Amino acid sequence: xxxxxxxxxxxxxxxxxxxxxxxxxxxxxxxxxxxxxxxxxxxxxxxxxxxxxxxxxxxxxxxxxxxxxxxxxxxxxxxxxxxxxxxxxxxxxxxxxxxxxxxxxxxxxxxxxxxxxxxxxxxxxxxxxxxxxxxxxxxxxxxxxxxxxxxxxxxxxxxxxxxxxxxxxxxxxxxxxxxxxxxxxxxxx
Numbered sequence: 386x387x388x389x390x391x392x393x394x395x396x397x398x399x400x401x402x403x404x405x406x407x408x409x410x411x412x413x414x415x416x417x418x419x420x421x422x423x424x425x426x427x428x429x430x431x432x433x434x435x436x437x438x439x440x441x442x443x444x445x446x447x448x449x450x451x452x453x454x455x456x457x458x459x460x461x462x463x464x465x466x467x468x469x470x471x472x473x474x475x476x477x478x479x480x481x482x483x484x485x486x487x488x489x490x491x492x493x494x495x496x497x498x499x500x501x502x503x504x505x506x507x508x509x510x511x512x513x514x515x516x517x518x519x520x521x522x523x524x525x526x527x528x529x530x531x532x533x534x535x536x537x538x539x540x541x542x543x544x545x546x547x548x549x550x551x552x553x554x555x556x557x558x559x560x561x562x563x564x565x566x567x568x569x570x571x572x573x574x
Contacts (some may be wrong), residue, residue, distance in 0.1 A: 408512065414551040419574035421517075421547070423448050428455035428520055431525040437560055441525060444564040448572070485525050507544075514541035521547070523571070527563050530556050536567040 421427075427450050431441055445452050513519050526536045531554065538548035548571050554563060 390403045391491065412551075413553050414549070415570060416546075416549045417573075418547045421521060423450055423572055423574070426451045426452065426453060426520045427523050428453045428513060428517070428519045428521075429523045429525065430455060432529065433480075437527070441564050442529070444561060444568060445523075448568050451547070453517050454511070455519070455522075466544050486541070510541060510544060525564070526565065527560060528554055530554055530558065534563050534567075536571070538571060 403470045429442060429445055429452060432439055433441075442452055447480065510522075513522065520540055521541060523540070526535050528534045534552045535555050536548065536550050536552070537546055539545070540547045550567065550570055552563065552566060558566075
C-alpha cells in the first residue's frame with residue numbers, strides 16, 4: 386500500500402465519521418435550578434392522545450408524585466379564545482380610505498387582548514396553585530425517534546422555571562423511557 390492511498394483512506398474515514406456524527410446526533414440541553422421531591426404535588430400537561438397521557442401519568446404516579454387531574458385539553462390558547470387574525474383580514478377588505486382607522490382599532494383591540502391574556506394566565510396559574518393545591522406544573526412534549534422531546538417545570542410559588550431539558554430521542558426510546566428519563570433528571574434520582 387502506498388503512502389498516498391493510505392492517506393486517502395484515513396481522510397475518507399475521518400470525513401465519513403464526521404458526516405455520520407453530525408447527521409445522527411442532536412445536542413441535549415438541561416437546566417435545573419433544584420430537584421423536585423417525589424412526593425411533590427404536580428400537574429402534568431401534555432398535549433397528546435389519552436393513552437399516551439395515561440402512560441405518562443402512570444410513570445409519575447409510580448415514582449410517588451401526587452399528580453393532580455389537569456388535562457391539556459382543558460387549557461385553551463389565545464387563538465382558541467379569540468382569533469385576532471380574522472379581524473386583521475377583515476380590516477383589509479374595507480375601502481383604502483378607512484384602513485388606517487381600522488388598523489388603529491385592530492392594534493388597540495390586539496393590545497388589550499394580549500395584556501388581558503397575560504393577566505388571565507397569571508390568575509389561572511394562581512388558581513391552579515391555591516384551589517387545586519398544585520406546587521409544580523410539568524409541561525411535556527414527547528417526540529418520536531431522531532427528534533427532540535422537551536420538559537419544563539414551573540414552580541407555582543415563584544412562577545419561575547425550575548427545570549428545562551431538550552432530550553434528543555434515540556431509536557430505543559418510547560413513551561415510558563422518555564418520561565422516566567425526565568423524571569430521573571427532575572428528581573435527581
